[in-house]
Amino acid sequence: MFYSSYTYYKSLITMYVRLVMMQAKLPDINSAIVRHRTGALVAMTQLNYSLCSTELSAINALLPPEYKVKEDSEEYYKIIKSQDVLICSKCEKETEYNDGMFYFQSISVELQLLFSLEKIQVWNCPLCNNQNIKDGSKRIIREKQNPFYTGYMPTVPKVSNFGNRLQYKHQFEKWFDIALNELESKIGLYRTDYAKQQDGDESDFEDEDDNVS
DSSP states (O other): OHHHHHHHHHHHHHHHHHHHHHHHHHHHHHHHHHHHHHHHHHHHHTTOHHHHHHHHHHHHHHSOGGGOOEEOHHHHHHHHSOEEEEEOTTTOOEEEOOGGGOEEEEOOHHHHHHHTOSEEEEEEOTTTOOEEETTTSEEEEEOOOSSOOOSEEOOOOOOOTTSOHHHHHHHHHHHHHHHHHHHHHHHHHHHHHHHHHHHHHHHHHHHHHHHOO
């Protein structure tokens, strides 16, 4: 009986310490995030781009590794790029549209007279090798549906000694909107997962309490 009581109270203390640590962790990060977000917004109104990017970087630094936004321009623009495909007339499979995939093919005299052309552009399906006429091929362009989040943001625009100030202002504003939205998305995920973890720990405690004899 003594052993069971000792085990119970030891478990209770462990759970209490874990709960206190978890409750302290997110509020501390929350207050820092709010402070840096406010600083970034104020810096934007003052056109202080250096401070603005520093404040957003500070927010990213506060997030755990699995919730950080990766800074990679190439990857970001590759992800958000709309999907542009051609449909093969034979196998009906999709092939990514590429200007380098087309070549000119001579046509019969009858078609030359009909279309006033000597050659037409065609492309070969990489799956079934069927030759398709470019102008007669079905083409589908799929745009990304907003809102969507990538987990990436472009690198901070650099100031050019020969650049236009107004142009840089537009570039930075675009970067700021992307970076802030991506960070907000990760912050939201972190808060949601944190709340689930708290609920799970409380459930574990209740299960241990029920099983104590």
